[in-house]
Amino acid sequence: MNRSKAQGELAQAMPLRVRDRIFATARELFSRQGIRAVGVDAITCGAGTNKMSFYRSFASKDALICECVRAQQAEYWQWWAEVVAPYADPRAQIEALFAASVRRGCESNAAGCSLNNAAVELREAQHPAIELVRAHKADVRRRFALLAGAAGAADAEALGDALLLLLEGGAASLLTFDRTDAPVHGLQAAVHVLLDAHLRTPTRDA
Amino acid sequence: MNRSKAQGELAQAMPLRVRDRIFATARELFSRQGIRAVGVDAITCGAGTNKMSFYRSFASKDALICECVRAQQAEYWQWWAEVVAPYADPRAQIEALFAASVRRGCESNAAGCSLNNAAVELREAQHPAIELVRAHKADVRRRFALLAGAAGAADAEALGDALLLLLEGGAASLLTFDRTDAPVHGLQAAVHVLLDAHLRTPTRDA
DNA sequence: GTGTAAAGTTACCGACTAGTAACATTCGTT
């Protein structure tokens, strides 16, 4: 009856509470195999428990999905804050974000942006998780525009959007390219060019 | 018994042959609702026919998916050729491709790149369609590098990859942003900056 | 030890899925 028996391949060194084990397993499986491809049974089995315990912790699979999206979003902003923290210069912060993003993307098992993937898998329905993803992406866009403005860009929205496009493109490129030579490795160089163009002569003729 | 009876909402003004109607309906539904979300019954019903006729025309749903991907790929290159045709200058061709891409993305009902969406929905399995998507994306990357080289870029791979990243990012941005103000509208400006940076002083010091 | 809360077990429901068998019908060609 010990939890460490071999039934849950993912259940080793996991949080004690069943709910947390289910949640961690779900995030892992969702990101690796996709939301629609992973059933409730697969999650509970992977967490070393059973379906009834699942429905005692979550109202439905959809509710679990929403919670996964919220967690992803929270961790993203935490990651952002940590990456940005060592730098005071906005331009340095931007470059650090992209450097860390390339690292993160290539190290992760997941392909692409898990929030975008969720949006793809859950479209057509007005699935509640999609609104969360939309709101998050709008937040990221706003943050990039703020950073671009702080860096001194004349057109902060334009620079911010260009950066966002590159970031999304980098994640998307990991969907179909081998991470060892994916186009995402050209991200930083492209960002550098964009920053140079938008931030040149910051306080010359004003 | 006339095909024009109301059973197939999509079956009006469609090709005569059942196989073609099924194929057209499948592509429409796949791109709007997703591959996994659309069942064989929904396709055949939308095409104004039935499941048996489906399996007389296609070996399986997976085979149909592969054929849809192949068609998408073929139409993409045809679109590319038509967009590029009016221009002789490689840089003008690149800019035309992005201008047309923004137009295409904002006019289309589909959100994002349908091939990327397929890769998201069919991952985990070594689904045959995914190899087609991979190969196609590698082709696009190669074509961009060739174009960048023809335009006179010192580092054609770098410019080509940067362009590919922007293109993919533009498509991805349509997944979660309203197409009226999605970041994709900044695509051409960003491309212009990148081209200027990579193509400046083309034959000066060589 | 006893009570209580968390978790495990088994069995089930209804809906949906891809795919098939057997048969009936339409339609164009000759």
Add this chain to the structure above:
DNA sequence: AACGAATGTTACTAGTCGGTAACTTTACAC
């Protein structure tokens, strides 16, 4: 008229899915 190919119709299999009911077992607190 007749033939054959394409298509429609109905019914079915077997599996999976999300979700639930009723009950049993564990573990911890007092």
